[in-house]
Amino acid sequence: MHPTGLRRSQSPNKRRRVMNEEKGDGGGSQQASSPSASASASASAAHAVVVPAVPAADVATDSGDALPIAEKRDEILKAVEENQVVILMGETGSGKTTQVPIYLHHAGYTSKGVIAITQPRRVAAITVAHRVAQELSSQVGDLVGYSVRFEDVTSAATKIRFATDGFLLRDCVRDGDFSRYSVLILDEAHERTLATDMLFGLVKRLLVAGKRPQLRVIVMSATLDPSKYGGFFRSAGVVPLFGGARGRGAGGVGCVRIVRIPGRQHPVEIFHTPAAEEDYVEAASITVMQLHVEQPPGDILVFLPGQDDIEALQQLLEDKRVKLDRLRRHPSPSDPLPPSWQSSSLDMLICPIYAALPVDQQVEAFRPTPPHTRKVVLATNIAETSITLPGIRYVVDSGKVKLTTFNPRTGVEMLLRQDVSKAAAMQRSGRAGREAPGQAYRLFTEADSQGLADQTPPEITRADLAQIVLQMRAYGISNEESFPFLDAPKEGALDKAVKMLQDLGALDNRGLTDLGHRLSGLPVVPMHGRLLLDSMEFGCLEHMLSIVALLSTENVWHHTLTSERKADKERRKRVSTNFRRLAHPDGDHLTLLKAYHRWNEVSDKVGFCKEHGINHHALVRATKIREQLQGLLVRLLGDVDMAAHTQAAVGKDEQWVSIKQCLAKAFFLNAAKLMPPTRKYRTEYGRQEVHVHPTSVLVERQSLPQWVVYNDFFQTGVGKKLYIKTVTAVEGEWLVQFAPAKFTAAYVKD
Template identity: 40%
Template sequence: MNLDKVRKSLPIYRIRNRLLEEIQKNPTLILLGETGSGKTTQIPQYIHESRPKLKGLIACTQPRRVAAITVAQRVAQETNTELGKTVGYNVRFEDCTSAETKIKYMTDGMLLREAISDPLLSRYSVIILDEVHERTIHTDVLLGIVKSAQQKRQNSFKLKVILMSATMDVDEFSNYFNKAPVLYLEGRQFKVDVFHSVQEQTDYIFSAIATVFQIHKTVPPNEDILVFMTGQEEIDSTVKTISELNKSNSKLAPMLVLPLYAALPSGKQLKVFEKAPNGFRKVIISTNIAETSITIKGIKYVIDTGMIKGKLYTPQNNLEMLKVHKISKSQAWQRTGRAGRESSGICYRLYTESEFEKMSLNTIPEILRSNLLSVALQLIALGITDLVNFDFISKPSTEALNSALNDLELLGAVKKNFQNENIVEENVNKKRIISYNYELTDIGRKMAYFPLDPKLSRCILTADKLGCVEEVLKIVSILSVDNVFHAQTNTSNKRDQAEAVRQKFVSADGDHITLLNVYKAFLANKSSASEWCSENFLDLKNLKLAVEINKQLKEICNRNSIKLSSSTNDSVKIRMALISGFFMNAAEYQKENEYKTITSRQIVQIHPSSVLFNSKPACVLFNELVKTNKTYMRDVSVISSSWLLETNPCYFKSKLKNLADNLNTYDLNNRIR
């Protein structure tokens, strides 16, 4: 393949010189380039080729690791250099760069972590923020950080900023960067025919599987299919179903059915880019990870379920949940475009035209619907002390920010200093507003080292004091991956068998110690891991990923003088360490299987997947709340209410009066076990 000829055939090549002129004369440039235009692979190369002795790196951020890796591989190939030399990438737990690197592809989260130690981002001369329309939390925070660094570097080593997307609200971004100019670029999008469902689909998974087989029966096997689903369990189940149905019908051509989602190990993610064996049709079942940036060759058909799984957070009751909901119109068009990257294609939308018209135009930014605990810690670690007045492109509610700051203060990560006091006129009343600056404590500084939810980081630091770091790291690692237990829903016999096998790992202390037992047993049977996982109805991929995460967390502990202590048989110490991070997630038994959270006094129940589902412990700790028709606690452990007082006496003294007031409504016979 003549790569130089391929590069010159891309639509972006026609405006190469003008593009470089605009980058030279403007501090910030916005590029709206259609899918297939070549912007992600070519612009960093153009800048490097025109200014080979440019001081500083050229960074190009991506919302997802698979995009950063695959684009870096492509650009290294085009520049005829070894990956990790002139062109490299940096994603979570994997750094493929060197002192020679000039073009660096990276996830936006990794650049944000670099900013903690270098707020001016002084290693970089050009920062390209790609796929900004996705509006992840990291992207939104990074926009503010990059804008601040650019302003502070105006009189020294200047920073160029380029924002790129195939679809975005250009006015919002342009205004945010002081009326930055916008360049529009036509893509190399081939024609895609779009077909909508005639009627609303009640089961989009079944409809997607049926559509796959309708296509498979009627078109040549070298034309591949991409199906959009919402999450790992849904995808793994669909992959299994399609594979088994295909194998059971000898008249059909064989299929290579592959999953694609963020938690999948890199090696397995990259399999979707490999050519299928001769005579096989490649069918990829993916989350929205395949909507942007990555190009999977051979895709001719897209099946869009119209659904996505996203976060939803309400600060009033500290409830964060993952909820399956409709995509936006911009996402629908992004998905459609996946069928027209190399030739004309077809997109089957499993929703009606009227449903499409009711969709919102753009995706609601993640920062407006998420718990801001991690964001707040990162910003304060960057030296930004007044979060309420931070220059967000889409400002979260003051309530959500204050909730995160209060939680960080309770975790011991920050302390507040009085800033000023204002009297605000509100209708006919006057309201007294006191504002504070926040700064990191020593504990908070250590918490910021870990790429984890601050609550989990706090657990690790307490484990250091209690002498059980090894055990807590294992639990944190396994909580950082999707469910390690296979959901057996095919037959009642399989479910009973899986439940019987699971009992060998179950601890009466709850889910956390149960997960620790699973992790230890997996390590003990590592030589026959695949067979052992199959026998025990455990997910090999997720357990391997947990081991990899554990390895990286140990390295962070070693770098920060956290001793890898162990307390093998002391589950009390382990649960005490967990309480230090999750003491706000405690609940007491009421009656009729109901619990009430100590913090917000919500009625909750233990999730059916918990090993404690049929128990009624007096007091429990949980990791998260999930809301369906009821509000459930997930990842639950038995604790003592006295441990709560011991771990955070100041916090719980303020709750004691409420507890005392409600004590006479409790059924004490049910509370004592």
């Protein structure tokens, strides 16, 4: 037992063996070291591995010739000249994202067309465009520009165009041959986003068809296995192995070449636990406290799978922080601090960060750490790829992540907590070495780390593909089974998507219907598109634009789950009361709309959001989406007269009715029927018993509506409850009226 009582305060009955602490002997030769051991003479016991790490977005902090990539410049240019496809393997800080487009520009590729560089995230596309523009002494939107949703900062002069992968994928509908581009660069390919994977397939089709012999394709990736991409393009049938590199003559267009770029990453020592941890939250709290009191200054980044764990760990650490502070001020003879803990007097600042956290709270993690303080950031995998935090020297990795998988047979989405892949664990560990040598403490064993999957399964194998199949049909790809996927979707996933689109009326025996064409032009899931298109006949277009925009926006509400700090309790109560006042008893769609209307009316929007548990940023984003959708509908349907499709004159209740009717019509595939005397529902599709998610306004009701439609359908784990979320009451007779093929009067009555 540890003498401070800091550990005892948590779980007295459980034995913990974090970082070898329990052994107290520095461990055997096969065991990972504790932080204290690594700092002492027994450091030789450490099972340390030095790894390179991969960056979030490969934005090097310095530029030009100092970068490691500079020495590869000629090799890269030669490879691009001689090969149609070049794969660049680049590690952290290699500068490939900024430098490769510049090399190509100076080599004349911009005189033959535009260089496009895709990024999985908008922030990366925008910031890299600014950096490259600066290096070329140009203004963004001139020679160098970027194209992301809501923002297309390009002009006729733009020759280097950074874009999100999703934007470029959309762009393909207009220009399937990428005819304006001389070079297409798929950056961060190892992330294997849905959009990047689709671009892979579209590019391969183009190369196979031989339509663009002059086009050059560069895949930039940090993955450990470049041969996967190489094999994919070589099997296009036009590409001899390695071209000139293996002495097969001149090489020539149509070849694939792999170039490795050295990185610039500080070494990171990696430690594993000697034994498996049952409770990674508690294990993390112990490890963080040990690092905090025993290690030199430097911030700590803890990776956890979700918000609930972050809040639980935050509570544990706050308690320990307070206790440590008390023991430092008032040493207790019966509970003395060990000598090694007395040298440090750093305070601890705990900062949670996850996507659903409102931005004003997220920024705390980015602020400079105050003097005499150690920042401890508790993060989901948002800190693995999307954001880079300064000052991190220590990483604590739970080894867990939440991943969605879509079951095509049942239609259920499942968000499962599971082990990270080797690649993700490396990425996480590498976060300790961005600015200086660092250390990573993994809360799993060396043996377990060997058993991890190499890569996280790509999104295309885990997603609902309805929207993707709709897009493919719009490109003219009628047989999606023969599409050259880098990794094929799950068995049955494409069939399921086709079936769903048929049920929705987007596809028939002849292919894409008129409705399908219209739906494919809207940047929303097909069912949301139908809400918009159906809304005109119900006279609720304006309202439905708002609802669909809100449904397209993640994290409108900010719910705190577990930790209830006393100081916040009053505020929570107030927020909860305010929310109930705002809620519409008939459902969550209507409640979202009410909240949005109120938000639009009030002058202090930020204050309103704080007092109602709303994420202000989400509503700002919803407003942008709404404007975009409105503009698209006008173009799609001709001169849509908003007023004519909105019954402004009718009473409020009648408006609510028409909105609910529209929901019933467009969402009949997501209808569910109450199963009295329980409070459960049964879905129409799949006939599965589901619970209304506890965040729904419906759970407040004494008597539940007989019929509802829902937006989300998911399960929180294997064998766990099924939930429907964002749920609104409808009348059974509306389902009969609007979806007679699926519902009969007798059926809905009983």
